[in-house]
Amino acid sequence: MGCRDVHAATVLAFLSGTASVAGLLAAVLLPNWRQMRLYTFNKNERNVTVYTGLWIKCARFDGSRDCVIYDPQWYTAVDQLDLRVLQFALPLSMATAVSALFLCLIGMCNTAFVSSVPNVKLARCLVNSAGCHLVAGLLFLLACAICLTPSVWVIFYNSYLNRKYEPVFSFDVSVFIAIASAGGLFFTSVMLFLWYCACKSSPSAFWQPLYPHAPSMHSYAAQPYSARSRLSAIEIDIPVVTHAS
Numbered sequence: 001m002g003c004r005d006v007h008a009a010t011v012l013a014f015l016s017g018t019a020s021v022a023g024l025l026a027a028v029l030l031p032n033w034r035q036m037r038l039y040t041f042n043k044n045e046r047n048v049t050v051y052t053g054l055w056i057k058c059a060r061f062d063g064s065r066d067c068v069i070y071d072p073q074w075y076t077a078v079d080q081l082d083l084r085v086l087q088f089a090l091p092l093s094m095a096t097a098v099s100a101l102f103l104c105l106i107g108m109c110n111t112a113f114v115s116s117v118p119n120v121k122l123a124r125c126l127v128n129s130a131g132c133h134l135v136a137g138l139l140f141l142l143a144c145a146i147c148l149t150p151s152v153w154v155i156f157y158n159s160y161l162n163r164k165y166e167p168v169f170s171f172d173v174s175v176f177i178a179i180a181s182a183g184g185l186f187f188t189s190v191m192l193f194l195w196y197c198a199c200k201s202s203p204s205a206f207w208q209p210l211y212p213h214a215p216s217m218h219s220y221a222a223q224p225y226s227a228r229s230r231l232s233a234i235e236i237d238i239p240v241v242t243h244a245s
Contacts, residue, residue, distance in 0.1 A: 010133060013191035014104050017140060020184030021097045023177050028090050031056045032172035033083060054087050082157040085150045093147040097185060100139035107132030130196055137192035140185050148182035151175055
């Protein structure tokens with residue numbers, strides 16, 4: 001694995017993370033988290049399906065693509081606990097994933113354009129590309145947990161609503177998009193961790209998260225002292241007094 005070059009694993013991780021963030025954005029904006037089917041026994045009327053999103057609600061007749069009732073202020077009056085939690089969890093997950101993408105991009109740019117031996121004066125302050133990718137992997141894993149937990153909860157909460165009221169509720173496509181996006185975030189995290197673990201076996205300390213000391217000083221080593229040199233530091237000339245017999 002070419003650890004000192006921009007590797008295919010890091011590029012694939014960046015693309016996977018970008019696609020996952022795009023999927024989260026689509027899941028947040030689409031009004032397709034929950035459906036509620038309202039049936040009528042009047043043959044002259046059509047059944048109605050209410051599409052519930054995180055921010056808007058739309059009611060449509062069967063066979064129609066236009067909203068009979070459109071509520072753009074739904075986000076202020078959400079009465080379903082799982083959707084209310086998702087209103088906070090998904091934007092937080094997106095912000096965490098975007099931060100991880102930014103760090104991943106910094107790491108790739110650092111690998112491609114920065115010298116492998118940093119300035120001696122800045123060596124203790126710089127985070128190298130391995131450190132960027134490692135922290136990005138942790139952030140991707142955190143974003144996955146923040147997104148996946150409430151998204152899976154929607155499925156169980158949907159069953160709770162069907163038991164409490166009537167079996168007219170069903171989860172919609174946004175649930176699958178969010179879960180797939182969480183899987184993409186987890187895959188991105190695993191790719192970055194595998195890249196880091198493979199490069200960590202390199203003998204160079206360049207692949208540690210932080211530079212412990214300047215890599216340019218690795219060639220310097222303390223020379224062992226001989227027994228004579230250790231004693232020479234404490235030798236004192238002591239005059240010898242002899243007594244005449």
